[in-house]
Amino acid sequence: MIERGGLLIDGTQIAQIVEGDVSQDRAGSVVDGSGLILMPGMIDMHGDMLESEVEPRPGVQFPMDMAVFELDKRLAANGITTAYAALSFWDGVSGRSTNHRSGEHAHRMSTAVYNLRNQLLIDLRIHARYEVPTPSVAPALVDLLDRGMVHMVSLMDHTPGQGQYRDMEQYVSFISKWRNASPAEVEAETHERIQNAKNDPHIWRTAADIVTQALACGLPIASHDDDTAQKIDHMADFSVRISEFPVTLVAAQEARQRGMAVVMGAPNILRGGSHSGNLSAIEAVLAGVVDMLAADYAPAALLQAVFILVDKGILPLHAAVKLVSQNVATALGLHDRGRIAAGLSADLILVEPGPRPRVRGTIRRGVPIYWDATLARRTIVHDWGTRVAYSC
Template sequence: MNRFLLTHATVVLSDQVCSDLAILVQGETIAAIDPDGTAGAVEIDLSGRMLMPGLVDLHCDALEKEVEPRPGVHFPLDLACAQADKRNAAAGITTVFHALSFANHELGVRNNAFASDIARAIHAWQAHALIDNRVHARYEVTDETASPYLSALLGEGVVHLLSFMDHSPGQGQFRDVEAYRNYLAKTYKTGEAALDDILQRKAESARGALSRMEALAAAARDRGVAIASHDDDSPSKIAAVDALGAVISEFPINLETAAAARAQGLATLFGAPNVLRGKSQSGNMRALDAVLAGVADCLCGDYSPAALLPSVMRLPELAGISLPAAIALVTRNPARAAGLADRGEIAAGNRADLIAVRQCAGLPQVERVWSAGRPALSAHFAPA
């Protein structure tokens, strides 16, 4: 059985940062913190590094770009999954929920059949993966054709998180038609006629959305799959998704809505790129303002896995919170929100998802990664 002792690191625990603490790993789990007996354990010296839990990313759609790096240019799905797996490990992410959009009125990889193929490819690649790769199925609720695809994936056990999103202009992320047209035009490089067709079909398909959501939510709950809501824009929207069994509010667009979500018991999720850039790409609330107001529970990679670690390492200075509190936004909190009680915290008995980080010219770099006690990445950076 795999048995090793991580020594001389600065260790980020749930409530404190400890210098020169030893962590014993046995098999897939953390066996002990500062153990008395370590006979037979291989020592790994982490002097100069910070040891923290592996990051948990509940929402990242970067895999879609691995599959389709340019509009209409598609790579083999196993290659795309392998590349995303390695990129996430290099970013210190040990559990990732690949966000796949089921939005047939849109184009490219967001076609329902194509998105289903990608979901199954993720599931198949997991047998060879470095880290824990999961599927976050994002259902565009104005799409009347997606339900059979999602029901099938839920039945196969391929989906691990289901979210409801509504990108109809006039609410949520896109509060006017022109903003949504610009988004589609830039994303899909398509013409005015195609954009008009997408908008018209979305409006027509809005009828019946609630019944489709209720049926999918029931199927998710039956299988123990966590439910999220996307771009919530009001306390009334929070009440509606809470009735469906949602436990996560992704990217609430204002403080009032984020506060309502937390009051209702939903975990709030914001984008780490928003922290690094200091603003939202769609002009909504800054993630930093949510942290400052105490209404942010989790951060996610959104479209950039590499943004997670540097964003939280900056938060103690930007937001005046402790390093353990900042790290919890990308470890313990998202793990708990998704119902994963076995990870996200360095504690005896937990899954041994761990990362060793070195500061290089002021930038945190991941040097070592262990996923369920198994080495997933080894690199070396010159000291700062």
């Protein structure tokens, strides 16, 4: 923590960090950041937003490239410089898969993101969420792994009666409202899914094959919605190193005991609890078992969660910021970002603190990708060259 300091960016990297003001006579641009907080650009390892950008209403499809570009802007404006679009590789039962969650659709979205990456403001990557009980989607994921289009794999099992949806009645109620379907239809589909999972002894063998391929590509492996110590033990056999959104404190503690990094949802902190009645993220932070926060379905929640933890006196600012930057970079093997240090990528955000903290500027690899009127008025432009100085 530097109460008042200066930062010099040269090209794409952080060149120098100094105490006090940055000299105003440098070439390039000087930004007056007084009253603002300079933080590393946030890294989101799990965001579900692209699916809803492509299909904002059931059955309403938007052009894939437009959806990617719109999400890109939204993430940049929320201070996220690296993001993993979490795409669901799963199918419903009896051919009732949703349009936006299927192996085929996830393959199309992954390909679109990969082909557009060089045109985007942020570093957008693919987090493939593989639904273990639906091995029919495995070929689509295997093809993407073969092509090097995936950056992370997580193992999911949304079979009701365990994991995130341990309460069957609550599950039927939630899915009925979400899909605008009758509870009777959802309940019938649910029982069919449970039966299918019980009757297929090969589902975990297929998952093991996918994990082996992902590890050969050097990708991190995560589990999803772990609910028991036994589930964590099972996931450890699959080389899982990240436990996403554990639904009980016991599972989170066991994950930590096994050397896994634990992720909780930022919306959980913003709302003051889990929307599905599972583990409170604040409770998990207080228990000392949280390493990272993820945007999940709301990118704006990431920054808010950081400052809620600070304002409540749960964590100091530098520790809270690590949950969305340094710790995430470490867990995902992103060694060139996540910290403010000379020689690292100049991925930075300028934040105005207050009752509702606001991102005023986002910089990726030394280039402003989101710059609001507040910072535009503070920027002294000498020469739009490669050397830029930021004084906070």
